[in-house]
Amino acid sequence: MKKLYSLVAYLVCGLVAVQAGTMVWAHSGMFQWVAAGGVLDKAAIESSDSLTFDGVQGFMIHGMNGMMVIPSVAVVLLVLSFFAKVPHGVAWAIGVAVLVALQVALGLLGHEFTISGLFHGVNALVLFTVALLAGLRARG
Amino acid sequence: MAEARLRWLLPLGLSLAVLVPLGVLWQRSLIPGSLSVLDMGVPDFGTGTVFGASAHDHHGEAGTSVTDLVDAPNRPADVTVDLRADAAQLEIAGRPVQGFTVNGTSPGPTIRAQQGQLVEVRFTNGSVPGGATLHWHGVDVPNAMDGVAGVTQDAVDVGHSFTYRFVASRAGTYWYHSHQVSHRQVIGGLLGALVVSPAGDATPSETGDVVAIAHTYAGFRTINGQAGDLRVAAAPGDRVRVRVVNTDNATLPLWADQPVTLAALDGSEVNRPTPLTGVMVGVAAGGRADLLVDVPAAGAARVQLSKSTAVIVGADGVEPPPPSQPSSWLDLLSYGSPLATTLDPTRPDRSFSYRMTQQPGFVRGRPGVWWAINGQLYPQLPMFMVRQGELVAVHFDNQTTETHPMHLHGHHLLVLARNHQPASGSPWWTDSLDVLPGENYDVVFWATNPGLWMDHCHNLDHAKDGMITHLAYEGVTTPFRLGGDHLNEPE
Numbered sequence: 001m002k003k004l005y006s007l008v009a010y011l012v013c014g015l016v017a018v019q020a021g022t023m024v025w026a027h028s029g030m031f032q033w034v035a036a037g038g039v040l041d042k043a044a045i046e047s048s049d050s051l052t053f054d055g056v057q058g059f060m061i062h063g064m065n066g067m068m069v070i071p072s073v074a075v076v077l078l079v080l081s082f083f084a085k086v087p088h089g090v091a092w093a094i095g096v097a098v099l100v101a102l103q104v105a106l107g108l109l110g111h112e113f114t115i116s117g118l119f120h121g122v123n124a125l126v127l128f129t130v131a132l133l134a135g136l137r138a139r140g
Numbered sequence: 141m142a143e144a145r146l147r148w149l150l151p152l153g154l155s156l157a158v159l160v161p162l163g164v165l166w167q168r169s170l171i172p173g174s175l176s177v178l179d180m181g182v183p184d185f186g187t188g189t190v191f192g193a194s195a196h197d198h199h200g201e202a203g204t205s206v207t208d209l210v211d212a213p214n215r216p217a218d219v220t221v222d223l224r225a226d227a228a229q230l231e232i233a234g235r236p237v238q239g240f241t242v243n244g245t246s247p248g249p250t251i252r253a254q255q256g257q258l259v260e261v262r263f264t265n266g267s268v269p270g271g272a273t274l275h276w277h278g279v280d281v282p283n284a285m286d287g288v289a290g291v292t293q294d295a296v297d298v299g300h301s302f303t304y305r306f307v308a309s310r311a312g313t314y315w316y317h318s319h320q321v322s323h324r325q326v327i328g329g330l331l332g333a334l335v336v337s338p339a340g341d342a343t344p345s346e347t348g349d350v351v352a353i354a355h356t357y358a359g360f361r362t363i364n365g366q367a368g369d370l371r372v373a374a375a376p377g378d379r380v381r382v383r384v385v386n387t388d389n390a391t392l393p394l395w396a397d398q399p400v401t402l403a404a405l406d407g408s409e410v411n412r413p414t415p416l417t418g419v420m421v422g423v424a425a426g427g428r429a430d431l432l433v434d435v436p437a438a439g440a441a442r443v444q445l446s447k448s449t450a451v452i453v454g455a456d457g458v459e460p461p462p463p464s465q466p467s468s469w470l471d472l473l474s475y476g477s478p479l480a481t482t483l484d485p486t487r488p489d490r491s492f493s494y495r496m497t498q499q500p501g502f503v504r505g506r507p508g509v510w511w512a513i514n515g516q517l518y519p520q521l522p523m524f525m526v527r528q529g530e531l532v533a534v535h536f537d538n539q540t541t542e543t544h545p546m547h548l549h550g551h552h553l554l555v556l557a558r559n560h561q562p563a564s565g566s567p568w569w570t571d572s573l574d575v576l577p578g579e580n581y582d583v584v585f586w587a588t589n590p591g592l593w594m595d596h597c598h599n600l601d602h603a604k605d606g607m608i609t610h611l612a613y614e615g616v617t618t619p620f621r622l623g624g625d626h627l628n629e630p631e
Contacts, residue, residue: 033359037233039448043356046389046425046599047327050237051359067508079158082151101500108498108509112541112577 002138005084005093008077009135012096015070016128022058022065029055067104074100077134084138092134099127169502171519174624177291177592177610178617184514184522188490191527191614203615206292209283209591211307217260219253219308223274225318225330226266232357233367239328239357240268240318246329246365247353247387248316255311255339261304263296268318270627271295272330274304275319277426278407278571279334280550281306283591283616288549289320290620290628291592291610296320297626311338312407313383313428315353319630323600329357329365331387336407346432348372348380348453354423354445355387361448372453378435380453382443386423389599391543391574393420394429396443397463402475404430408552408569412477419470425545426598427572473558476566485554485584488533492524494595495537496544496575496607503606511540511597511607518606524595526587527614536573537580546573547598548611550591553583572598592618594630604631 033053034040044051048059074097081093103123109116185191223242230239230246242248253259265272273295275287285304289295296302317331333351350372352363363370374380381403386392399415406427423429433441433453440454444462452460499512513521526532534553538544548571555568558581575581590613597607608631622628 038359039361040359041361041446041448042390043354043361043388043392043446044359046601047356047359049324049601050327050357052237053359068506071507075158075162079155082154104500104509108541 001080001084002086005077005080005086005089006135006138008073008080009092009096009131009138012070012073012077012131013128013135015065015073016124016131018065019062019070020124022062026055026058026062029053029058066107071100071104086134086138089134089138092130092137095130096127096134099123099130103127166502166505166507168520169517170505172623175622176618177622178612180519180622181521181523181609182516183525184492185525186490186492186532188526188530191525203617204590206283206591206616206618206620209616210285211282211305212258213305215258217305218257219251219259221249221251221259221261222264223248223261223332224264224266225268225272227268230329230357230365232362232365233360235358235360237358237360240325240330242330242332246331246357247355248332250333250335250351251316252335252337253308254337255308258305258307262301263304264301265296265298267298268325268330269298270629271297271320272318272325273302273320274316275549276304276306276314276316276334277547278312278314278428279306280309280552280589283550283589283593286549286591286593287319288594289626289630290622290624291594291618291630292620294620294626295628308336310407311336312404312409313351313385313430314407315385315387315428317387321629321631323604323631326387326600327389329355331355333383333385335383345379346381347378348374349383350380350451351383351385352445352451353385353387354392354449361446363445363449363451367449369450369452371456372451373456374435374453375455376435376437376439378453380433380435382431382433382451382453384423384429384431384445386425386427389425389601391425391545392423393446393465393469394423394431394443395420395463395466396431396433396441397460398434398436398441400441400443401432402429402470403432404428405472405568406552406570406572408567410476411479411566413475413566416470418466419468420466421470422574424570424572424574424598426547427545427570427574472565472568473555473561473563474565478565479567481567483531483586485531485556487531488584489530490526491533491535492522493535493537494546494609495539497539498541510605511602513607513609518608521606521609524609524611525614526611528587528590530587531584532587533582533584535580535582536575538575538577541577542602543577543599544575544602544607545598546575546595547571548585548595549593550589551585551587551593551611553585555581555583557582587613590616592616600631
């Protein structure tokens, strides 16, 4: 059970890395698309399903991974923590869950307050670190 | 022994405490494969009287069926049009884009009628997979002709037809689009314009009349399906009405290189409009703006539809440079002059709250942070219940981080106030109202068009994510179902 706890904690780390990667991947593709004549305005963003540039999937993956997959994995980690008997394992799992919730909130608030995006990036690193430490704890 | 049992029971109990509420929320969010819209949501009678036998209690066996709500069934049509929709590869700015056509083009043909004429459109689905419909955006059609798959009709399958008949009772600029899987079909171009000119056409000062449909295909802005500028031939001194239709999911900004007049909004004429300089006109998603453009002595006027496309009205070969983009927006709350109305909008029979927020939860089984109406997620949304003849007030309150263009089918909203500041200009009639983050609006409408009407966000991606409610008249039922054999999926 401890091993599983640790693996799921590392999975959170991996998924956070995916978040960082997909965002830059999508932005790279977007800037090249704009350079080639694509125009990004609100109407284009709001019909993002129909955008076709290389890397556009990055935005979709970032959204689904961040809003659905990572929160689900955080819940799994919390449930495992009740059984795994990792020292302070429940506290670490709660920490991960709280940081995930904060991360989703910061991401959405970034649509209204630019500064929120800054903290979204920083909090990603905090979340990564806490999940990593949780995983290492389980290793003893 | 007891200690060992506790060692298992405690984690198990904690796990259940986490998982059971999540499971219940997940289960509540699932939509059956076939569902009547009458069984969706929670009846909301607002501040008005609660009527006992609501449509919610009937299941098609009593009351008036939406299929009976038609215009003059025996009257011959004045305007007859055949429209055929197809899935097709479009060419936009020299690039192939998968989309849809109506009669071979996207946008489809502009339908023109005179006020009072009966329009009959025979719609055939040539090859749109999953079915298609036509919704008459902004036209107060009878409910059976509203074109909402699963609510007022079944999606028209490939090879089948549906005939839409309605009296074009109000002059103005409107548009038609599919209301089956609309977040894909509308974005893909299954749409066109409908122009209703006043009976007798009493606008002698206008020498030209042109439709400019703004649509973004795969990230490329177009006017009438063409990237770049739309040229309209006109001579100096001419006055041309440019009917801008915003078919996208986001607000379209308009501005010009000389004073232009906003003559009509969402098909309703503005009372005594004044020429505009140094401001942008924001056209909500789904909304229309008629601009009067006077061709200057210099030869041509330029109206920007966003930064990347423009309508150039004037002599061929004259290329006015793009004007710089103004930083402020026209405030429609104070534009034009007030007009005395015979109807008193201040004493509604019923008032509803339409509060938009974002909250974590499940929609269709998917976890996330979703749009909520009055604190509830799809499908537990309010069903706004009204009686025919009532004056109905709605308080839109956008507490989310994004703009929501609110579109009520089959009715026109009269804006009374924004953020509690009363409207002071021309009567502001709208069917597509942009409610910005942090804004609230007080609007009224007269419930004189019985039926089951969608009342939703016209950012179609938001609608797909559950920003869909309905207005239900007392006793109106529907035999159609969401899902089911026709895979009706109006969003």
